[in-house]
Amino acid sequence: MFGSKIHRFLYFLALTGITVGLPLNKIVLSLSGLLLAVNWILEGHYKKKILLFTKNKVAVLLFLIFFLHIFGLIWTTDFEYALRDIRIKLPLLLFPVVIPGIEGLNKKRINYLLFIFTVVVTLLSFINWVVFRGGETGSHTELRDLSLFVSHIRFGLMVVFASFVALVLAFSGFAKEGWKKALLFPIGIWLLYYTWYSQVLSGFLAIGLLVVALLFWFLSKNYSGTKRIVGMIIYPLIIVSVTTLVVFAVLPEKKTRPVPADLEYTTPLGNTYTHILESDLTENGNLVFYYICKKELRQHWSEYSSVPIDSLDAKGNKIYGTLIRYMASKGLRKDATDLKKLSKEDIRYIEQGVASVVYTYGGLRSRLAIVSLELQKYWDGGDPNGSTVLERLESWETGWDIIGDHPLLGVGTGDIQNTFQQYYNVRETRLLPENRHRTHQQFLTMWVTFGIPGIALFLILHIVFLVQVWKANLINSFIFGIVVVSSYLTEDTLETQTGATFVAFFLIVLSAGVVKKENNGDSICYGKQK
Structure with missing residues (x-):
C-alpha cells in the first residue's frame, strides 16, 4: 500500500x-x-x-x-x-x-x-x-x-x-x-x-x-x-x-531438642518460662518456642512501642508472634531482660512485620531464609497458604497427579483450571480456594x-x-x-x-x-x- x-x-x-x-x-x-x-x-x-x-x-x-x-x-x-x-x-x-x-x-x-x-x-x-x-x-x-x-x-x-x-x-x-x-x-x-x-x-x-x-x-x-x-x-x-551452599542455606538447621531437666524455668525477674518441647521451629538457627515469658513481654512491650502487643503488625500478623520470632532470630530469650536488648530499629522492624533479623539483611540470604522457614512449617504439617514456595509444591504435586491420569493428550486447551480444582478436592488440599x-x-x-x-x-x-x-x-x-x-x-x-x-x-x-x-x-x- x-x-x-x-x-x-x-x-x-x-x-x-x-x-x-x-x-x-x-x-x-x-x-x-x-x-x-x-x-x-x-x-x-x-x-x-x-x-x-x-x-x-x-x-x-x-x-x-x-x-x-x-x-x-x-x-x-x-x-x-x-x-x-x-x-x-x-x-x-x-x-x-x-x-x-x-x-x-x-x-x-x-x-x-x-x-x-x-x-x-x-x-x-x-x-x-x-x-x-x-x-x-x-x-x-x-x-x-x-x-x-x-x-x-x-x-x-x-x-x-x-x-x-x-x-x-x-x-x-x-x-x-x-x-x-x-x-x-x-x-x-x-x-x-x-x-x-x-x-x-x-x-x-x-x-x-x-x-x-x-x-x-x-x-x-x-x-x-x-x-x-x-x-x-x-x-x-x-x-x-x-549448589551445596544453596542447599545448606535453604534446608532448615536441625536442632537437638533440649532435655527438659537442662532447661531453666525462671526468668531473672522471678517469673516462669514456657517451653514448647515438641516444636523444632528455628529462626536463624535458634529454637523459637523456648524461653518464653508472655507475662513479661505483655507488661513491658508498651515501654518500647506504641503499637499494642495484641494488635497486628504492618503485614497483618500478631505483633506478639512477630516479636517472639524476631527475638529468637537474635538468640535472645523472650523475657523483659532481653527485651531491653532490642534497639529502636529492631522495634521498628517488628512493627513492620519483619519476623527475623536475617530478613533485614536483604538480598539472596534473606530470601533463602524465608524459603527455609516455609519448608520447616511444611514438613511440620503447617499451613501452606500465604507461602509462594509451599503453594507451588502443592500445585506441582497436583500437576503430576493429573499427568499420571492424562499422559498422552492432556486435558485440552480449556479444561486445565477445572481439572486442577477437581484434583485439589480429591487430594483434600489445605490450600484455600483463592490459592x-x-x-x-x-x-x-x-x-x-x-x-x-x-x-x-x-x-x-x-x-x-x-x-x-x-x-x-x-x-x-x-x-x-x-x-x-x-x-x-x-x-x-x-x-x-x-x-x-x-x-x-x-x-x-x-x-x-x-x-x-x-x-x-x-x-x-x-x-x-x-
Missing part, C-alpha cells in the same frame, strides 16, 4: 513500541502489536513472507505450539476458558508469522531494540525503587509492591535479561562510542543490584543458571587443549560447591494441557533455539534462552499476555541472528551477522 521505506519505518516503530511496552504496560504493547499486524497485511507480498516464515525453524515451532491450542479444543469442555487462553497466546501466532518477513532486521537493529529495552527497564526499575523507598507514596512492607507497572515476577525476569545484555553490549562493538560503554556498564551493575534488592526468587534462579551457562560458554568458545580440559574439570566442582492455582511451572502446564505432544514440541522449540544461537555465537540470544527456560521452572510464563509476548517476541527477534537466506542474489530479511 505504501512505499517500502514507509512500511519498514512502521515495522520498526511497532517493534520499538513492543520493546517499550513489555516492561511498561499492556496498552502500549497491544497498540504496537496491532500496528505490526496491520502493516504486515497492508504491505502484501504474502508468498515471499510465507517462504521466509517456513525457513525460520523457531518461528515454525512457535506457530505449531499456538496451533496446538486450537487443536486442543477438540477434547476440551470449557470453551470460555479456552478462548480466553487462546487470546492470551496470540503473540505465539503474531510474531512468528509477521517478524520473519521484515526486511532489514539485522544485527545492528536487533542491538538497537535490546538497547532500548534495557534503557526502559532501567528507568522503570529506578522509578519502582524510588517510590518503594517512600519517595511518593510512603512506606511499603511487601516487596511485591516494588513493581508498579507489570507483574513483579515478569519484571524481575526482564531485569535479569536486561542486566546481562547491558554488560555484554558494554564490551561489544555496539559500545564503540565511549558514552554507550559509560552508560551500559553502570546500568548492568544497577540492574543486578535491583535483582538482589527485589528478592524475586525466579530472578535469583535465572542469574544462577546464567552464570553456570555463561561459564560453560566462555570455556567452550575461548579455550582449547589443556586450558579447556582444566576448565572442564573445575567447572563441575564450582557447580557442585555453589488453588495451576502448576506455576510451564513445562508441567504444557504436559497437563496437551500431553506428550505438547511437552515434546515445547522442549524441541527451546532446544532448537539454543543450539542455533550457540552455533551462531549469539551470546545475547543465548542469555535470553537461559533466562526463559529458568523462568519455566517456577512460573507459568506463557499464561499471561506480558509473559507470552516477552517470550514470543524475543525468541523470534533474536532468532533473526541465525537466519540467513539468499533469494535471486539479494540478501533478504536478516542480513549477515558479524
Whole structure:
C-alpha cells in the first residue's frame, strides 16, 4: 500500500513500541502489536513472507505450539476458558508469522531494540525503587509492591535479561562510542543490584543458571587443549560447591531438642518460662518456642512501642508472634531482660512485620531464609497458604497427579483450571480456594494441557533455539534462552499476555541472528551477522 521505506519505518516503530511496552504496560504493547499486524497485511507480498516464515525453524515451532491450542479444543469442555487462553497466546501466532518477513532486521537493529529495552527497564526499575523507598507514596512492607507497572515476577525476569545484555553490549562493538560503554556498564551493575534488592526468587534462579551457562560458554568458545580440559574439570566442582551452599542455606538447621531437666524455668525477674518441647521451629538457627515469658513481654512491650502487643503488625500478623520470632532470630530469650536488648530499629522492624533479623539483611540470604522457614512449617504439617514456595509444591504435586491420569493428550486447551480444582478436592488440599492455582511451572502446564505432544514440541522449540544461537555465537540470544527456560521452572510464563509476548517476541527477534537466506542474489530479511 505504501512505499517500502514507509512500511519498514512502521515495522520498526511497532517493534520499538513492543520493546517499550513489555516492561511498561499492556496498552502500549497491544497498540504496537496491532500496528505490526496491520502493516504486515497492508504491505502484501504474502508468498515471499510465507517462504521466509517456513525457513525460520523457531518461528515454525512457535506457530505449531499456538496451533496446538486450537487443536486442543477438540477434547476440551470449557470453551470460555479456552478462548480466553487462546487470546492470551496470540503473540505465539503474531510474531512468528509477521517478524520473519521484515526486511532489514539485522544485527545492528536487533542491538538497537535490546538497547532500548534495557534503557526502559532501567528507568522503570529506578522509578519502582524510588517510590518503594517512600519517595511518593510512603512506606511499603511487601516487596511485591516494588513493581508498579507489570507483574513483579515478569519484571524481575526482564531485569535479569536486561542486566546481562547491558554488560555484554558494554564490551561489544555496539559500545564503540565511549558514552554507550559509560552508560551500559553502570546500568548492568544497577540492574543486578535491583535483582538482589527485589528478592524475586525466579530472578535469583535465572542469574544462577546464567552464570553456570555463561561459564560453560566462555570455556567452550575461548579455550582449547589443556586450558579447556582444566576448565572442564573445575567447572563441575564450582557447580557442585555453589549448589551445596544453596542447599545448606535453604534446608532448615536441625536442632537437638533440649532435655527438659537442662532447661531453666525462671526468668531473672522471678517469673516462669514456657517451653514448647515438641516444636523444632528455628529462626536463624535458634529454637523459637523456648524461653518464653508472655507475662513479661505483655507488661513491658508498651515501654518500647506504641503499637499494642495484641494488635497486628504492618503485614497483618500478631505483633506478639512477630516479636517472639524476631527475638529468637537474635538468640535472645523472650523475657523483659532481653527485651531491653532490642534497639529502636529492631522495634521498628517488628512493627513492620519483619519476623527475623536475617530478613533485614536483604538480598539472596534473606530470601533463602524465608524459603527455609516455609519448608520447616511444611514438613511440620503447617499451613501452606500465604507461602509462594509451599503453594507451588502443592500445585506441582497436583500437576503430576493429573499427568499420571492424562499422559498422552492432556486435558485440552480449556479444561486445565477445572481439572486442577477437581484434583485439589480429591487430594483434600489445605490450600484455600483463592490459592488453588495451576502448576506455576510451564513445562508441567504444557504436559497437563496437551500431553506428550505438547511437552515434546515445547522442549524441541527451546532446544532448537539454543543450539542455533550457540552455533551462531549469539551470546545475547543465548542469555535470553537461559533466562526463559529458568523462568519455566517456577512460573507459568506463557499464561499471561506480558509473559507470552516477552517470550514470543524475543525468541523470534533474536532468532533473526541465525537466519540467513539468499533469494535471486539479494540478501533478504536478516542480513549477515558479524
